[in-house]
Amino acid sequence: MAENFKRSYRFAYLSSLYITLLLTLLMSVFFYIQNQFNPLFIIGFIILCYGICFLIIQYRVQKFIYRRVRKIYDDIEMLDMDTLGESPVTTDMKTLIKEVEKFAQKRKTEIESLKVREDYRKEFMGNVSHELKTPLFTVQGYILTLIDGAMNDPAILDKYLNRANKGVERLIYIVKDLDMITKLEVGDLNLNYTNFDIIELVQSVFDLFEMKASKKNIALTFDMNYQDPIIVHADKERIQQVLSNLIVNSIKYGKEDGTTEVSIENLIKNKVIVRVTDNGEGIAQAHIPRLFERFYRVDKSGSRKEGGSGLGLAIVKHIIEAHHERIYVESDYRIGSEFSFTLEKVKKFPVVDVGTKTT
Structure with a gap:
């Protein structure tokens, strides 16, 4: 993930403004009661208070959030989220929420797709198993019957061998079709x-x-x-x-x-x-x-x-x-x-x- 860091000052701006306004209001009331109200002093206090609050809040909050947000980005990167991995780490909560929601939606879509594929895979494997085992068991049954003594009867021998041959032909037919469809799916079958x-x-x-x-x-x-x-x-x-x-x-x-x-x-x-x-x-x-x-x-x-x-x-x-x-x-x-x-x-x-x- 990129090491660049995108700072967000909105939280520090607003927090410093609220603290400064509150302290200025309290101080103005105090000086007004004491009959010592000085506009220049109040203006200086506002500037100084706002600057100090902004620096403290921006530094502390940025460091606090960055450590935790960076961990979120690192955890997401481990899940191979390319779109977040290429973006800078931001302390802006709105931006972070959007990116995490996008990540969650993409993961949800992928999980649903994987579930569909898994269901299809299970059904496909069951179908392949059924299609192959039917002729296999048929051929095996005829051959075992012949081995058990039926081969001594020429009429039964000829009939069962022909039936076993049909079972083998069906197996070959299925395998050929599977081979063809595999080549078609991967694009290996050249068209003339x-x-x-x-x-x-x-x-x-x-x-x-x-x-x-x-x-x-x-x-x-x-x-x-x-x-x-x-x-x-x-x-x-x-x-x-x-x-x-x-x-x-x-x-x-x-x-x-x-x-x-x-x-x-x-x-x-x-x-x-x-x-x-x-x-x-x-x-x-x-x-x-x-x-x-x-x-x-x-x-x-x-x-x-x-x-x-x-x-x-x-x-x-x-x-x-x-x-x-x-x-x-x-x-x-x-x-x-x-x-x-x-x-x-x-x-x-x-x-x-x-x-x-x-x-």
Whole structure:
């Protein structure tokens, strides 16, 4: 902390004035009673009394307060309060109170933030533990059963090994997603920007999950017939991962005989917005602020039955933000959901009639 010292004279000024006025009044009354009132003597007394009082009070009070105030500054500095550490030590109580109040408010905010992070950390560790131990115990159970003698039956051996393999695949899936989201959060994942047709990419994702959607008779469709390509500038592989996660979620939580619709519309400047809309069960408003948290699940039991690592939407958010773009979500419970994100459009490939729906 800086060693400079900011003096405050206000207390000494006022205290000396009050003492001088009181003594002058008493002395004037005394001389008036004795018929010895002398104005020059009174004026001299006022000057002398005020000067002596000021020096004594300023010196004593300053020394008294400085020692105690300096201890307050030193204690605060030990708590790493940079704003106070750089300011001079002041004996002005008003200034000191403001600085201490500012310090207390900052500490309160930091403590509240730490409590939120601690709660999040506990929840995250609990979720990670649950997600990992389920496939681990499953694999262990199958292997122990085989070791106990079931491996002598070729049919059981083949079935249990396949199930154990699925458990290991799920572990690998979770670990890969954790590794990816960690790289995205620390900025270690490099993006390979290219120009590509977003319509073609969406169609390829449709083709990839057509069989999965057909099991629930869900139609994967565009909102209109796009005749011209829409060329965007982004990491094609990562955007495919974003589309895959959003479309798989719409199938996973969509209703039987429903639809998953993708639309691409022009925004201001050189941006397009990609919307993935379904008419599934929707999401309650209370859950929306936490949708993109790692391992956060709206339906704690049902969503686990559907599989997945619980990291899909968190990865989607980080990928879009790594592109310096925005992702949005709108949902009506029991009606459906819409996830949308922006992308940079390549200017030399103008989009014709994008966002104009046919009737």
